[in-house]
Amino acid sequence: MTKEGLHKWVCPTDRELCLRSKLNNGMGWSYKSVQSGFKQTSSKDTFAKHELDKIEEVIQRHNEIVKLEEERIGKLMERFENIKCSQGDGSKTCLFCATSFGFLKAKPFRCHLCQRSVCGKCKVETEKRPAAIPQILCRVCSEYREIWKKSNAWFFHAIPKYVVPPKIPKQPLLKNSPIASKAMMERRLKDGSFTPPEYSSSTSEEETEDSDSDISEDSETEEEHDDGEGDGTSLSAGLPCEEDQVMDIIESEEFKTEDTDADLETGECGAIKFSLQYDPIEQMLNVNIFSGHKLKPMDVGGTSDPYVKCNLIPGRLKATKLKTSRKECDLNPVFNEKLTYHGIFDSDINTKCLKLTVLDYDRMTKNDKIGIATVSLAGLEPQQKHHFREVLREEKEEEERGMDGSAGASGDPGRIKLSLHHQNGELKVSILKCSMLMAPGCDALPNPIVKINIKPSAKRNLYKRKTDVLKKTSNPEFGPKACFTYDISNIDIESSDRCLEVGVWDCHFKRQTLIGGVVLGKESSGNARSHWMDALSSCGHRVTRWHILEGHSEHNVFLNDHQSSVELPDQPVSG
Numbered sequence: 001m002t003k004e005g006l007h008k009w010v011c012p013t014d015r016e017l018c019l020r021s022k023l024n025n026g027m028g029w030s031y032k033s034v035q036s037g038f039k040q041t042s043s044k045d046t047f048a049k050h051e052l053d054k055i056e057e058v059i060q061r062h063n064e065i066v067k068l069e070e071e072r073i074g075k076l077m078e079r080f081e082n083i084k085c086s087q088g089d090g091s092k093t094c095l096f097c098a099t100s101f102g103f104l105k106a107k108p109f110r111c112h113l114c115q116r117s118v119c120g121k122c123k124v125e126t127e128k129r130p131a132a133i134p135q136i137l138c139r140v141c142s143e144y145r146e147i148w149k150k151s152n153a154w155f156f157h158a159i160p161k162y163v164v165p166p167k168i169p170k171q172p173l174l175k176n177s178p179i180a181s182k183a184m185m186e187r188r189l190k191d192g193s194f195t196p197p198e199y200s201s202s203t204s205e206e207e208t209e210d211s212d213s214d215i216s217e218d219s220e221t222e223e224e225h226d227d228g229e230g231d232g233t234s235l236s237a238g239l240p241c242e243e244d245q246v247m248d249i250i251e252s253e254e255f256k257t258e259d260t261d262a263d264l265e266t267g268e269c270g271a272i273k274f275s276l277q278y279d280p281i282e283q284m285l286n287v288n289i290f291s292g293h294k295l296k297p298m299d300v301g302g303t304s305d306p307y308v309k310c311n312l313i314p315g316r317l318k319a320t321k322l323k324t325s326r327k328e329c330d331l332n333p334v335f336n337e338k339l340t341y342h343g344i345f346d347s348d349i350n351t352k353c354l355k356l357t358v359l360d361y362d363r364m365t366k367n368d369k370i371g372i373a374t375v376s377l378a379g380l381e382p383q384q385k386h387h388f389r390e391v392l393r394e395e396k397e398e399e400e401r402g403m404d405g406s407a408g409a410s411g412d413p414g415r416i417k418l419s420l421h422h423q424n425g426e427l428k429v430s431i432l433k434c435s436m437l438m439a440p441g442c443d444a445l446p447n448p449i450v451k452i453n454i455k456p457s458a459k460r461n462l463y464k465r466k467t468d469v470l471k472k473t474s475n476p477e478f479g480p481k482a483c484f485t486y487d488i489s490n491i492d493i494e495s496s497d498r499c500l501e502v503g504v505w506d507c508h509f510k511r512q513t514l515i516g517g518v519v520l521g522k523e524s525s526g527n528a529r530s531h532w533m534d535a536l537s538s539c540g541h542r543v544t545r546w547h548i549l550e551g552h553s554e555h556n557v558f559l560n561d562h563q564s565s566v567e568l569p570d571q572p573v574s575g
Contacts, residue, residue, distance in 0.1 A: 073151045073162035080143050087301075090116030095138060097122060097329045099301040106300075111138040120363065121305070121328055269371030269392035270295035270331075272308070272356060276388070278349055278380045283546050285341040285377075287354065288385075289324050291334045295392075298360035298368045303329040305361040306370060310339055312352050312436075313374075318445065319414065319438035319474050326361050342475070343415030343435040343546045349377045358392055369395060413516030413549040414438065414474075416450070416504060420520075420535035421542045425489035427454075429500065431467055431482040432544070437474045439506045440513055445472040446506040448515065453501045454486060469507050494536055496522045504549060516549025 047055075088098035094106065099119045101108040108117040112135040124142040126135045137145070153159045273290040289308050298304045305328050312320040320341070327333035353376045360368040371392025380386055414437035419430035431450050439446040447469050454463035465484040470476040492498065499521025505512045520532040531545040 067163075070161055070163045071165050073147075073160060074164040076147050076150060077159075077162055078164055080140075080147055083143055084140055090118070094119040094122055094301070097301050097303060099299065109136050111141055112136060113141040114138060266294045267371075267391045267393070268296060269394060270358070271389060271391050272358060272371075272373055273387075273389050274356065275385050276354065276375070276377070276380055277385045278344065278377070278382055280346065280382045283342070283344050285344045285349075287322070287339040287341070289335040289337050289339065289356075291332065291336075292358060293332055295331045295333070295358065296370050297331060298370060301329075304331060304370065305329065306331075306333050306358055307361060308335065309357045309359060311355045311357070312341065312348070313355050314352070315436075316438045316443075318443055319436045321474075341435070342433065343417065343548075345546070345548070349380055352377050356390070413440070413551050414504065415546055415548055416502065416518065417544065417546050418502065418520075418531070419542055419544040420500075420531065422493075422535050422538075423540045425487065427486045427488050427493065429465075429484050429486070431478050431502075433475070433477040434504060435475050437476070437504065437506075437515055439508070440515060444508075445474055446515060447471050447508060448473070448476050449505050449507055449512070450478070450482070451503050451505065452484065454488075455499055455501060456497060494522075499523065500532070502547075516551050518547045518549055 086095050088094045088096065093100050094108075095116050095118050097119060099106045099121075101117065101119075106119040109120065109123045110117050111123075116138060118138045122139055124137045124139060126137065147159070148154050151160055151162075271293045273293070275288040275290070277286040277288075278284075279286070287310055289310075292306060292308075295304055295306055305326055307324050307326040309321060309323040311317045322339040322341070324335050324337045324339070327335070353374050356373045356375075358370040358372075360370055362368065372395055373390035373392055375388055375390065415435045417432040417434070419428075419432055421428040421430070429452055431452070434448060434450070437446050437448055449467055449469045451464065451466040453465070457463050463486060467478050467482045470478070499519050501517065501519050503517035504515040506515050518528055520528045522529065522532065524532065527545060527547060531543060531547070535543045
């Protein structure tokens, strides 16, 4: 290529750059340096020591990035190799779960790349475009396509160099950590099965004092972590700190190792491991579902798609239903999920039981019940975790034991959490959430709306307020919009006849049916009266309490002043 034919603004190729760097007596690869006759100086005069150090740092950082990239691609390839496990032939049965195809059985889907048949659970559909038909892939082909995307193999036309990371040892090794040994020592000290050894006189008093202070500080931090578990939604809780996560892992692993050491009975339906913790301060019950063991296969291929459903009995089952996620094709599922019941009182702990039902998910037919386990809540101690390993039984066996929850299925209408704030002639009423609501007279989920009113008042609708309607939920959370401010400077809020009426209604087809209500005032009794008096006495402080809703009765002033079912115009629905 001549100088006349080469345009000065066109970037030359890498081959030309290499040739230019070797030619012209070391004048460099630049096109203009050849024209100007510039000669490159020696490397000794060009780079100083600090410049060479910077270059070495850049090269070292580049090597680290390359190493991390190779490990990342290695993890993708390791996951791909673990997925490549086929149980069927891919023609008459599914390639992965060995589900047989045929009439009134699973429908086969042919992979677009490998041309093998899989069932509906093992297929993966590509992104649906409006003008194109989505392609169906099996799990292996879909994972291989993802590897080509995430490893930049589409650019290099081949999978780059990768390094498979070393395998991390299993979690039982955490027992040798200082946190695990400390927790085990405290438990043995509480039980009285461990006596600390007497230290010899050679140890100094300063060392013993330091060690005692360290242990006391660690125990205080652990108690803070145990008490500081935040409120969660109906299916989750707040994120704990790292030390709390480590302690939960250690406790679950100890619970597993105790079962694996001995050949415990599982029965025909299998067994389930879980833990319960009652917090009387926050008034909630935490249910930690760990795993299932040797569950009964319910599908044709000898597997199941299990999930766990929890209910509090006696009571209406749909009002207290919480469930975990689904694990596909697994007879020994590991859930590790936390379910939370809010608005739990001491009376519930003394009278109710927790019913755990393990079901097999079916897409086209009704879900099959694998087994049922029922545990009484009467033995729970506050702020302590209680571990359980229960053998699953069939529904008939639970009915014979009288633990099916059919007796006393009416229960209370639900619970509501209110917050009162009295300051500077204003009363702020916040409706935070409700729990365990159920539509009266039917088993459907309610569309709840909350109405409040201060009585007596000069006008009929002067102090009436209401929230938005939330659709199909037993555990609604209303948020900051459900905060109402009353100007009470012109009324005597502390009079004996003054009260706050709160009612929860169910909206269905332009008809509102009463679920339950509560009246807060001086003439009320129990928790309602104490909440009202504490809010008025603690001026400037927010007072939050849970209340049990009362149904239609003679003693409920709010419910007797209104009809139990009224027809109203269209209401704005949000949810």
